[in-house]
Amino acid sequence: MTGRSTGLATPTTGLHRSRPAPPVRIVHLGLGAFSRSHTAWYTDRAVDAEDWGIAAYTGRSAALAAALSAQDGVYTLIERSAEGDRPEVVESIVRARPGDDVAGLLADIAAPATAIVTLSITEAGYRAGADGLPDDGDPLVVADRARLAQLEAGDSDAALGLQTVLGRLVAGLDARRRGGAGALAVVSCDNIPDNGGHVARALLGLAASVPLTAEWCEQNVSFVSSSVDRITPRIEPDEMACLTERYRDAAPVVAEPFSDWVLSGDFPAGRPAWETAGARFTDQLEPWEARKLWLLNGAHTILACLGVVRGHTLVSEAIADPVCRSAVERFWDDAEPNLPRRLGIAGYRRALLARFANPRISHLLSQIAQDTTTKVRLRIVPVAERERAARRGAAGCAGALAAWLVAEDEASASVAGVRDRIERVSTSLAEDDEFVASVTRALTLAR
Template sequence: MTRLSYATLGALPAGTGPLVDPGTLRTRIVHLGLGAFHRAHQAVHTEQAEALHGGGWGIAGFSQRGRSVVGQLAPQDGLYSLTLRAPEGPRTRVVGQLTEVRHAVDDAARLRELLASPDVTVVTTTVTEKGYRRAADGSLDTRDPLVAADLAGAPVPATVVGQLAHGLRTRRITSGAPLSVVPCDNMADNGAVVARLVGEYVEASGWADRDALLMWIQDAVAFPSTVVDRIVPATTAADRDAASAVLGVRDESAVIGEPFTQWVLQDTFAADRPRWEDTGALFVPDVAPYQVMKLRLLNGAHTLLSCLGIADGRESVADAMTAPWGEPVLRAYAAEVAGSLPAGLDVEGYVDGLVLRFSNPAMRHLLRQIATDSSQKIPERWLAPLREIRVAGRPGTVLTGALAAWMRHTRDQSLDDPAADRIRAAWTGSGDEPVRGLLAVLGARDLADDDALVTAVRERLSALDADGPNALL
């Protein structure tokens, strides 16, 4: 089958082509972390804004780790299809907003050039929580080998924070044009987090102009916080085959998503941007309430369902929701966490929406995909509300059980987690030692020293071993 490309756009069935002519675009946005989520979320919002208002908002996408996404997209001129899986049936069309597809290390010179260019006014990032390479206290982990190598003067920065710092340094010297850096990862107050990390990198760099650079960043660079939401499962070979059959050309870079999408952005941009507000995005003075609700309810429930579902032999979120314990556990978890959320949010409506989204039989969001890197995710999703609930005098029974479910999951020898070695070491202890050690891995030494909590987690762990997910009800 002929490959999807600019040359084959004219052969696409009616209604399946890009919303705008890719030839009218120029590179105005740089994106770091060219994974499926960005292509199913920010790129789509940008294409919709372009279709409504123009502006030439092309995106240069840079892969941070593997090179397979570049190998898939480059022969297709950056084109790919998005299939939205609705209960009534899938809808597939091609997105053409990517003007360049590159690797951040292999094409470091081009990345530096674009970050300095006054034509580029927005940088977005989706590199996952661990991609920012933070220490347990949230600061830049200067002991991380890649961070240390970047700071020691590696010819090409390998970390996203290093790439941003070097790019901003060049931008100040050349154009001095303002820029907005827009993190789109599931981290609380993600804009402030990335601003802090970039500042710490510059401070640790030893550059002679670091003080001037820090002052310029403060004056000319905005780091808006955001909340992003669309379930984007990992694409399978069957998904690629199905998309290709619809298009009549071969698409090796197809992505899958649910119909629902949300994007909440702090309205603190420093330079020109697409009019995303006309695509359903919400611009607000403070994203924190939305961020906290999404992290603790949606992402937190995802992590819990993955830990319970994998142990129960379930493969996907929808599979977990068909289990007798699925919806009751989700609602019990949400009811407890709701006590830690800001006032004024429609929590009941949000949870009802989660039940519908998670139960969508057309989605195959794999539990093992969700469970990856869980030690990096749990502190914000579970530990923060657990501490707040306990301070308020409530026991946090479901969250205690959630911690037990995660600990039970970490017995899996094929665990995909950056802290896997420390997790395995924690399990070599006896009695309460594994619980205390695993809490320490999560950076929760205060909870590890809480005898009552440790005992409760250990008892819930035993109950899960005996009764499975019903132990949380």
């Protein structure tokens, strides 16, 4: 499979398909490297891949959509291990469109053939408050509510001005209802606990501005939760230029060899045979979700906080530092008793250490460190709260919170100062005198 490209910003002919493009039956919101290393990859590897094409919409990048469009949606996934690179061409994306192509998005969601909408838009993309409902203090949410109300009143052009991802999804489902296209599944692939429930609350809350569509969604849309586990680092410009030249690909993706995808929920209009590509389906997603969120993502947060303070740039550098590794393992020691043994926690921990140490995955700590407070609340705090409820010390969690405070340059030697900062992520932990004292002591070691 050959082609030419001068780089992401100025794509030329790109790659070519080796087989006819499959019909579009999946719409993806949030096209980027992460989605292309899991959702699109699993779909391409499924035994029935010829029946399941993807129409994918970027968040903001028109350049990525242009690059992929120039090469028929085809791209190279490079699995990078210590032994070398293994390239694989992925052909499941049929259309790549910029996020502002609202008309195209509405048409794709409303199409009778569409059975699934998948999302990887990050937690911020849901624009939800602490209660999971749309944040009505967000100007974009307020504006979209007004436009959706116009839609209810019969002004179909109002949908073209929608600015939020979920606002556009509601409009697409409204068009689907009006066209009688039938039920579908919405699948969240974001690192959020109960992500299917999260998108359901936010979307139905916004759909309340279009009452008939809100009622239709409750009866015809299933919300599937999933846990995705695959490290997909951002490619820096110099490396992108090298990969573009080597693989003649304007939009390559680099990922680790390890991959895991666990899903829970119904697919009323069908789905690809993702299990033939290695995905798992379960009625109990929460343990799998917690394993990944606490052990992988929690460790990443600790490494991003403590590693940067200790002068490291990459995950592989930080995990090689005995201080950083010890902090991760002590947190894992706290997390492990709160996870079922049947998930193979000991083996997963060993695999994570090897994955983090992979010297050829250049995973920047600065990339992981974005929005650290939210990540601490989702990845560290649940373990600490469970450990304290079980009357255990939670020393590993205390060390993780101390690393966060140092990284945020908010470390205070006073118990009162520490308590105030813990209050930002957990009221119960802030009221726990013994735990607050433990975090205060750990600050000395984290500095």
